Amino acid sequence: MSTILVAHPSPDLYGSDLQLVETVRGLLGAGHTVKVALPTDGPLRPVLRAAGAQVAVTPFTVLRKALLTAGGLTSLGLHAAGETSRLRRLARASGADLVLTNTVTLPWWPLAGRAAGLPVLAHVHEAESTQHRLIRSGLNAPLLAASRIVVNSSAAQETLLSVLPRLASRTTVVHNGVAGPPSPPAPLRRRGADSPLHVVMVGRLSPRKGVDVVLEAVALLRRGSMDASLTVCGSVFPGYEWYEEELRRRAAQQDLAGHVRFLGYVHPTWPVLETADVVAVPSRAEPFGNTAVEAMHAGRPLVASRVQGLAEVVTDGETGLLVPPEEPAALAQALGDLAAHPGKAARLAQQAVQDAAARFSVEGYRATMVDIVAETLADRDAPA
Known part of the structure; x- marks a missing residue:
């Protein structure tokens, strides 16, 4: 089996964070070794470790709203070479066979993974359509380095391809797998039409x-x-x-x-x-x-x-x-x-x-992501 290096922007436990946990569990269940890089520490770290992943906290750039301007993206570009080089060394040192980037807020990880000679699978959870086209193009441009892209909805796919149509052949829609409650939920409360x-x-x-x-x-x-x-x-x-x-x-x-x-x-x-x-x-x-x-x-x-x-x-x-x-x-x-x-x-x-x-079963989601990782590993010479 292979070693998968995952880069994720947040140590929290909200939507894309919890979805990452399901991806990691699926990969571990298939026999892969999973190493996760987080920019800061937080509640996600122990959850990933309990699942069986190796987790390291190391600083790297995460795009925030304040940076999503023409000036902000230009400033980021000035630091691209240095950070990409550092992340490339980190990817090689990890012994990874594939880099998985989670969300589009990690501008230099796809570039670093490809520079390290590794296939890159990018998982897109965003569908930002209100920004100026130039900003959206800059935000998504690092995905041009990805070997394969997964988006969590047709809406996210449409938003991405509206600015980077050349990514169509590399992009696949995979709806999130969302776990249900650990035991059957309590029945819906019976109420009358005039009840609170x-x-x-x-x-x-x-x-x-x-x-x-x-x-x-x-x-x-x-x-x-x-x-x-x-x-x-x-x-x-x-x-x-x-x-x-x-x-x-x-x-x-x-x-x-x-x-x-x-x-x-x-x-x-x-x-x-x-x-x-x-x-x-x-x-x-x-x-x-x-x-x-x-x-x-x-x-x-x-x-x-x-x-x-x-x-x-x-x-x-x-x-x-x-x-x-x-x-x-x-x-x-x-x-x-x-x-x-x-x-x-x-x-x-x-x-x-x-x-x-x-x-939206977790089991179906995990199986689909495992298959896509296997396909990406099998096609290490995918164009980028």
């Missing part, structure tokens, strides 16, 4: 996740005389502390005061999801949507934004409801619909459980 409604949202406190949208939607429900409450699970991303302050100020206003809870980072989230009458995923942009699949696994009715990967995960009217993004009134209407029709909510939740098990 408890909404749960899981996600980082960032504008793109739309926490402000669900706050306004719950406020609209309450103004319409519905006894609605909201629980939010998630912590703020560094640099967005201002957003959390805005959310807390809004939640303290008279129409919501006492009816919104911010729990911070929660893992696992199953106990909180079990308290939900309905789960909201109000993202403004979402390449895939692990939290939506988790709600489906938990057997909870789901309302999500009709954006990018969420529109691939949720079948409107069958496994959940889809609403336009950034429209609190539309979200409130959908939540109110499920509140007023408990039978419909239960039917959607039951169908969602079956759909999630069939389409």
Whole structure:
């Protein structure tokens, strides 16, 4: 078997981090040796080590929003040669047979892997379509060095190929595999059409996740005389502390005061999801949507934004409801619909459980990633 060197930008335990854990478990289960490089220490490290991976913390550049400007990308380019050379030496010293880069925020790892004479498999979890085309081209340009690219949704594929169409022949869509709860979830609470409604949202406190949208939607429900409450699970991303302050100020206003809870980072989230009458995923942009699949696994009715990967995960009217993004009134209407029709909510939740098990199983995801790694190793002379 082979040694796989994985470069990952975050030591946290959110969507792409947890997906990496499933990739690593699949590779280890197939007999590969897996070594993971992280730029900083954090809760992901012990999880990877418990799975059987070797983990090292070493500094390397991770693209953040502040760098995604023409000037920022130019500045990064000035340091490319030195960091690429250092990472190339690290890749060779690791004894790796393949380099796997997780997300597009690692600009120099694909170049370093190829410079070390190794095949590079890039796993793309982003579908950033709002930046200027020049910025998006610069962000994705290092993928030109990849031997093979996996994207987690057709939306992510479309976004990538819109700026780098020459990567089409190297790009494969593999939907995330999302683990379900360790034991069958508690049954959905029986409620009448006029019973209180408890909404749960899981996600980082960032504008793109739309926490402000669900706050306004719950406020609209309450103004319409519905006894609605909201629980939010998630912590703020560094640099967005201002957003959390805005959310807390809004939640303290008279129409919501006492009816919104911010729990911070929660893992696992199953106990909180079990308290939900309905789960909201109000993202403004979402390449895939692990939290939506988790709600489906938990057997909870789901309302999500009709954006990018969420529109691939949720079948409107069958496994959940889809609403336009950034429209609190539309979200409130959908939540109110499920509140007023408990039978419909239960039917959607039951169908969602079956759909999630069939389409987003961890076992299927791991097997697919293992096959792609084997194919990439077998074609070490892939053009780049």
